[in-house]
Amino acid sequence: QVQLVESGGGLVQAGGSLRLSCAASGRTFSSYTVGWFRQAPGKEREFVGLISQNGGYTNYADSVKGRFAISRDNAKSTVYLQMNSLKPEDTAVYYCAASTAGSLSSNLGRYDYWGQGTQVTVSS
Secondary structure: OOOEEEEOOEEEEOOOOEEEEEEEOOOOHHHOEEEEEEEOOOOOOEEEEEEOOOOOOEEEOOOOOOOEEEEEEHHHOEEEEEEOOOOHHHOEEEEEEEEOOOOOOOOHHHOOEEOOOEEEEEEO
């Protein structure tokens, strides 16, 4: 069983930055791929980015490429999502998710465990 807890969301002005954290339980955290997803009101949940088990590989959605960066600290069982140059269209609930199979897919169905989400609101 893996438990994920996101934190760091809040209200920020356009052009600002936020860093989200995803803290995980479990001793095998370093074996999981972790993805970030978001869901805006009235829209489907969408892929934001992911990081491989050792952090050597990352992949991002085109909409956030160059503005967002994912990193991880396996010693702290934590993954981070650094969000810069935020836009109002980035407003959403942000979720982290773990793939125990180590999938590098952007498909939501490849992720076994999900956090409860944290709200990010970007004002114009």
